[in-house]
Amino acid sequence: MNPLRERYGKEIDGVLAKYPADQSRAAVMPLLYIAQREHGYVTREQLGQIGEIIGVSATDVASIVGFYTLYHDHEGGKYRIQVCNDLPCALRGADQYLDKVCEHLDVQPGGTTADGVVTVEAVMCLAACDKAPMFQVQSYDGIAYHENQSVESTLKLVEGWRKEAQ
Numbered sequence: 001m002n003p004l005r006e007r008y009g010k011e012i013d014g015v016l017a018k019y020p021a022d023q024s025r026a027a028v029m030p031l032l033y034i035a036q037r038e039h040g041y042v043t044r045e046q047l048g049q050i051g052e053i054i055g056v057s058a059t060d061v062a063s064i065v066g067f068y069t070l071y072h073d074h075e076g077g078k079y080r081i082q083v084c085n086d087l088p089c090a091l092r093g094a095d096q097y098l099d100k101v102c103e104h105l106d107v108q109p110g111g112t113t114a115d116g117v118v119t120v121e122a123v124m125c126l127a128a129c130d131k132a133p134m135f136q137v138q139s140y141d142g143i144a145y146h147e148n149q150s151v152e153s154t155l156k157l158v159e160g161w162r163k164e165a166q
Contacts, residue, residue, distance in 0.1 A: 002049050002052055002053060003045070003049060004031075004034070004035055004046055004049040004050065004053070005049070005053060007038075008034050011034055012031065012034065012053065015027050015030045015031060015034070016053075016054075024053070024054045024055060025054045025055065025056050025060075027053075027054055028050065028054055028056070028060075028061060028064050029064065029068075031050045031053060031054065032050065032061070032064065032065065032071050033071075035049070035050060036071060036072065037140075039075070040072065040075065040076060040078070040140065041072035041073060041074055041075055041076065042065055042071060042072065042073055044058070044073075047061045047062050047065070047073075048061075069082055069121075069123045069124075069136075070138065070143070075112075076112055076119035077112045077113060077116055077117050077118040077119035078116070078117050078118075078139060078140065078161070078165055079117060079118050079119070079137050079138070079139045079158075079161050080118075080119045080121060080137065080138040080139070081101070081118060081119070081120045081121070081135050081137050081154070081158075082121045082122075082123040082126070082135055082136050082137070082138065083097065083098045083101070083109075083120065083121070083122055083123065083133065083134075083135040084123055084124065084125060084126040084128070084129075084132060084133075084134055084135065084136075085098055085122045085123075085124075086124045086125050086129075088129035088132070089129055089132035089133065089134070092129070092130075092132035092133065093132065093133055094132050094133045094134075097132075097133035097149065097150075097151060097154075098120070098122055098133075100151045101120060101151055101154050101155070102120055104151060104155055105118060105120060105155075105158065107119075107120055109121060109122045110122075115162065115165070117158070117161055117162050117165045118158055118161065123136075126145070128145065128147050131147035131148050132147075132148075133148075133149045133150075134146060134147040134148065134149055135149065135154070137157075139161075
């Protein structure tokens, strides 16, 4: 039996019911969301289990995880700060902002703080170029967007998250 289906069978069936039977692969993103809630990332085993449910390979499922910034294939902090640093945002200082935030948190982009609370990542296009530097933060509570950020305002948020995590 498929462990993901065993744990979330009713929810998975509800997702699959939204798609024609011959188009079940279209359910990949909601199924990834279900799997990711468990650990904050999708495990290799879960990639295969999702593939089994929708009739595609684990590699096909992994390609979706690799493309979208909302899915993760590795463990990270409780909070994932994803800084947009595409060209328009870079012109508004996003690269320097990302470097300074990482420096203050003692991580490299893609890294997690020693306390395990924050992972800082660079991503492309969060659709707020005119409000850069900006980031989206993913946590177990959902997604929030923070625009027109400074290093100081971001570090203040991080301190609040660290207090909550204790």
